[in-house]
Amino acid sequence: MTSDCPACYDWVQRQVRVVRQQLVTLNEIISYVITQPPQQINDTDYLDQLITVNDTVQQLWRDVAVHGNVYQSLFGLLLLTFNARLQ
Numbered sequence: 299m300t301s302d303c304p305a306c307y308d309w310v311q312r313q314v315r316v317v318r319q320q321l322v323t324l325n326e327i328i329s330y331v332i333t334q335p336p337q338q339i340n341d342t343d344y345l346d347q348l349i350t351v352n353d354t355v356q357q358l359w360r361d362v363a364v365h366g367n368v369y370q371s372l373f374g375l376l377l378l379t380f381n382a383r384l385q
Contacts, residue, residue: 317361321376324354328383 331347358376 313361317358320354320358320361321379324351324358324376325379327351327354328380332383 327347327350331344331351334343
């Protein structure tokens, strides 16, 4: 990407904003799941949250596959953040 290609730069910026919003959404879901005491989460809530997280991660994975190197560092950051929150 160079400064000689404003259209390319704008497209990348739009894609980065989309991924950032997806990361915010995923972070909110993870925070919700982590902060809920186990007795307050019934099987339906847990399954719904698990499906939502799985769908979000799969969409991010597809985005990485389609857009290649543009998202690799963002996806790596997501995985590190997710891993840290689980521990």
